[in-house]
Amino acid sequence: MVPDGGILRLTDDLRALTAAWERAPLVAAPYDDFADVFSVEAAERLLFGGLPLSAVRFFRDGEQVPRERAARGRETGGRNRERIVDGAKAVRQVAEGATLVVEDLQTYSAEVAAFAAAVARDTGYETDCTVFVTPARARGVARHADPVSVFLRQLSGAKRWRVSTPDGRRLLVDVVLKEGECLYIPRGFLHAGATADEGSVHLSVSVRTVTxxxxxxxxxxxxxxxxxxxxxxxxxxxxxxxxxxxxxxxxxxxxxxxxxxxxxxRPSSFRTADVPAPRVPGVLTAALAGPGGGPG
Structure with a gap:
């Protein structure tokens, strides 16, 4: 039995997902509230909370926009420090038509880390998350294929997706994902997304399958x-x-x-990175007690 909290938040039919796994795209509608994992408000807090510039990318009409346009000005004596995102500048890039991408989201959000760990537990695969914020009437990343299987969980607004066979000769899915819906795309399948009259925020959940x-x-x-x-x-x-x-x-x-x-x-030996462990409230306080006071 698959416990709640992981893969069941990305699909409403495990049998259908099993049949489609690595073979065909699949649209699902779990329709549970995802705000406990991530939301537009959470994305805004990240942008204004000192997010490293290396964690973000911007795309407009299939082309990458220099991330330095969203960088906070260098501080005196900060020559060797990592650049930080200027939240206001990042929001301005989105308002001007760019798609904002925050990668390795589980690194910056304890809630997303816990969710990614649950998905990794359910699938047996290394899992990581990326959020895409796209304004209305915009196209961000150009059509492409990923080397991993992905779940696109719509968090806010709507986005139209077209998914084709790996050779691009046959269109398999043409769907507008609305809030609460999720699209599974096997590795290697070509796909592209665009917004119409409303903006979109979606979470891309990547699972690195093992052959x-x-x-x-x-x-x-x-x-x-x-x-x-x-x-x-x-x-x-x-x-x-x-x-x-x-x-x-x-x-x-x-x-x-x-x-x-x-x-x-040993399936764990094929992972390229450790599966993120969910945050346990109070773990730092316990660690401060010294040897024997923390977990494990």
Whole structure:
């Protein structure tokens, strides 16, 4: 049973999602209130709360806008400090037609981090979140395909999405996502979004799926580390039957792989980053008590 708080906030039908997984886009309508995770007001607080400039990007009509246009002026003695977003300048860029993108949102929001951790728990995949803020009558990022599967959860307003096959020859989805709706797009599928008469804020939830090829390559690397398979090939002048030796090694490799079980596979080893742990209220206070006072 999948617990509440993660994947069920992105879909209303787990069976439909399972059937579509990595095969086809899918529109869902979970319709729960998402304000406890993120909202327009939360985005505004971030912009005016000292957000690092490296965390944001801007796009207008498919082209990237220099983020420095939203940078706070350098302070005296701050030459080596990271630049900070000027909230007023960032809002002005949006008002002038640019889409604001805040990446690695779970780094700056405890609520988003907890949600991302729940999705990672439910899917078994590394998860990260990005928020897109697009004004009315605008097109931000150009049509593209992502190397990860994504869920686009509409938080406010509406946005029209067109999703095509990876080769771009066939349109699969043409939908206007409204607040509360969610669009799942498998990795590699081309997609583009645009707004009409109202602006849009949506959360992009990326899951870095792991392929069977990745799993098997890892197991193969371990299997060939045995003594019989690390033995070098015989020299060219040796009078041996190399074809027979090859068949023997293939048999040894097959035997090694055939003896493995799914329980021998460690999915966590294929993650490129640690899954963010949800914030536990009071954890810092407990840590201040010294050794033995904090969790674990």
């Amino acid at each position: 069977w090829g990745t799993v098997l390559r890892s197991l193969l690397t371990e299997a060939v580390a045995g003594p019989a398979l690390t033995e070098p090939l015989p020299p060219a002048f040796a009078e041996v039957d190399r074809a027979e030796m090859f068949r023997e090694r293939i048999a040894l490799l097959t035997e090694a792989l055939g003896g493995l079980r799914w329980s021998d596979v």
